[in-house]
Amino acid sequence: MTEVGVAERLDRVRELVESAARSSGRSGKVLLLAVSKGQPASAIRAAYAAGQRHFGENYVQELEGKSAELADLSELRFHLIGHLQRNKAKVVVKHVSALHSCDSIALAEELDKRAAGLVIPSERRAFGDDPRLPVLAEINIANEPQKSGCNPAQAGALLDVIDEATNLRLAGLMCVPPLSDDPAASVPHFAALAALRDAHGGPARLPELSMGMTGDFAEAIAAGATVVRIGTAIFGARPPKAPRPG
Numbered sequence: 401m402t403e404v405g406v407a408e409r410l411d412r413v414r415e416l417v418e419s420a421a422r423s424s425g426r427s428g429k430v431l432l433l434a435v436s437k438g439q440p441a442s443a444i445r446a447a448y449a450a451g452q453r454h455f456g457e458n459y460v461q462e463l464e465g466k467s468a469e470l471a472d473l474s475e476l477r478f479h480l481i482g483h484l485q486r487n488k489a490k491v492v493v494k495h496v497s498a499l500h501s502c503d504s505i506a507l508a509e510e511l512d513k514r515a516a517g518l519v520i521p522s523e524r525r526a527f528g529d530d531p532r533l534p535v536l537a538e539i540n541i542a543n544e545p546q547k548s549g550c551n552p553a554q555a556g557a558l559l560d561v562i563d564e565a566t567n568l569r570l571a572g573l574m575c576v577p578p579l580s581d582d583p584a585a586s587v588p589h590f591a592a593l594a595a596l597r598d599a600h601g602g603p604a605r606l607p608e609l610s611m612g613m614t615g616d617f618a619e620a621i622a623a624g625a626t627v628v629r630i631g632t633a634i635f636g637a638r639p640p641k642a643p644r645p646g
């Protein structure tokens with residue numbers, strides 16, 4: 401994809417996100433997270449040049465490489481949205497502005513330990529001006545056996561641990577509904593995540609709802625998403641061979 405291609409697609413996606421927010425009568429802003437996993441650093445540069453500042457990555461090794469390669473982009477924010485193994489927590493906290501994929505108490509405790517002393521520079525902060533690492537709990541909203549994410553029934557305990565962690569800031573909830581070609585299929589899962597938020601303190605305690613991807617972001621916004629994670633619509637199809645999770 402050429403740079404012009406990325407800038408044009410980004411513009412189009414921004415318009416669609418804004419119009420979805422307008423038609424759902426939302427007052428708050430919806431953060432557009434450009435999901436750059438599997439895409440070269442040059443694609444991120446092109447989007448950054450077009451004003452994009454928040455990017456989502458799934459794999460720790462890829463994140464580390466791009467973070468080094470793009471260190472000159474002072475306002476670049478990486479959000480980790482992929483599954484994180486506990487032994488990678490130490491590396492990840494150095495490179496991210498937010499983590500959307502905290503799915504266990506053990507991981508939350510490890511992140512808290514590794515984030516001690518961390519002060520995110522103001523130009524790299526996400527979700528407000530707190531210098532601590534913002535963490536969202538990833539919920540396996542449809543209880544899919546093969547999927548990462550905390551079981552909805554166990555969300556309360558996980559949220560308490562993140563909330564009480566000295567070095568983390570509880571920012572909200574994230575989900576990836578079951579894969580489907582039909583965006584309408586995601587709607588009940590988005591509603592379930594919003595209901596789970598209401599059951600655990602509402603927007604005051606859990607301001608962010610990270611849900612919605614290329615195929616279903618309009619539905620997610622209608623259901624209350626504050627962050628949408630969009631890859632394909634901005635960068636085009638990902639190269640077929642994704643790196644191994646790590």
Ligand SMILES: *Cc1c(COP(=O)(O)O)cnc(C)c1O
Nearest residue numbers: 435481613614615629630631632
């Ligand atoms: C890859 C990915 C996305 C983006 O998916 P697209 O369909 O390309 O928009 C969003 N969220 C997560 C967790 C992902 O892994």
